[in-house]
Amino acid sequence: MFGDYTPDQLLSIFAMQGFAGLILFSVFVLMALGLAIIFGQMGVINxxxxxxxxLGAYVTYLTSKFFQAYLPALFPIYFFLAMILAFIASGALGMLVEWLLIRHLYKRPLDTLLAxxxxxLILQQAYRSIFGAREVGVELPSWMMGAIHMTDSIEVPxxxxxxxxxxxxxxxxxxILMYRSSWGRQVRAVVLNRDMAGAVGINTEKVDRMTFGIGCGIAGVAGAAFTMIGSTGPTSGQLYIVDTFLVVVFGGAQSLLGTIASAFTISQARSTLEFFTSGSMAQVITLIGVVLILMLRPQGLFALKVRR
Incomplete structure (x- = not known):
């Protein structure tokens, strides 16, 4: 696999694929952070x-179109507002879903999975009806275009x-929110002992709703970032959901550090293998490697230590 390349070529290939892997790592982390909060802290398979x-990606698309049509002078900074709106839209929908659906299914993981x-499927059809079946792209401000030339053969977008x-x-x-704020302390208290947390005055239902909303809001920000590296369609989210669950489980469902380490490992492995094999083969090899490691360490790379 490596015999057809010189050492200098291999160095350039690994560097370029490493930077490409970092971009994939960014999307994985943003997706997995929200999912780790929901799945790791609440036990809900979303x-x-x-x-x-x-939804965050479509909000970014609509924001870009609005600025292009009505505020062209401010178009270079539209993305910052789009991220805020994406967080609010996805977070608000998440809190609504938690109130209408999820709160009735706690401690029933199979039911949450099916629901x-x-x-x-409902959201996919809604996006298809509102935005059409074709994928849409977001026009980036001029300052986001181009690349930084690291060397003659290495460029970073x-x-x-x-x-x-x-x-x-x-x-x-x-x-900071999870480990330095009162909300984070309440979330960790509910995770460790829901009954005791409620007994000391923590509103567990409010904590659950806020947790689900923040997790979904972070996913919305991931969607805003996703528009920079890919087009948006009604089913685009399904392309990442399996990889995101893989990242969360491999890293340790309740570990922020594990999520980051897992996302970095999987993204770098896939990016490098895709160059030398193919996209599908790289995913298969990565999945096999993760499964083998989980067989030896089923709790993931990092596990939450709880005193029994």
Whole structure:
């Protein structure tokens, strides 16, 4: 596999695929952060998580069209407002779904899987009816176009650097929320012992609704970032939901650090293997590797330690 390339060529290939893997890593992390909060902290298998991401992507698309038509002078900064609107739209829909559907299915993981799978089909059809079956693309501001020339053979796209920077900022914010805020302490208390948390005055229903809403809101931001590297269609979210669950389970369902480490490992492996094999073969090899590791360590790379 490597014999047809010189050492310099291999170095350039690994560097380019490494940067491409970092962009894929960014999408995985943004998707997995929201899913880790919902699945890891609440035990809810949300098969509609990809559709919350696509809602954020469509909100970004609509925002770009609005700025192009009515505020062309402010078009270079529309993306920052689009991310906020994507978070609000996906988060609000998530809280509504939790109130109408999810709160009746806690501690019934198979039922949540079936219910959210049906929700994903409903949302896909809604997107198809509203936006059409064809994929749509977002026009990026001029300052996001082009690439940074690292060497003569290595270029890094500017929009990819922006997505990676955005991912790091959101990861830091989520970490602060989970481990340094009163809401994070309440979430962890509910996870460890829901009955005791309620006994000491924590409104567990409110915590659940906020947790689900924030997890879906982060997925909406992932959708906004997704528009920079791909086109948006009604079923685009389903392309990432399996990989996202794989990232969360492999890293440890309740570990923020595990989610990041897992996303980095899987994205880098897939990006490098895709160059030397094919996209489908790279996914198969990566999946086999993850399954083998989980057979040896079923709790994932990092597991939450709980005193029994």
């Amino acid at each position: 098969m509609a998580h990809g559709e919350f991401m696509i 959210t799978w049906g929700l994903s 500017i929009n990819g650097v922006f997505v990676m920077t955005l991912t790091m900022l959101i990861t830091v914010v989520v970490g």
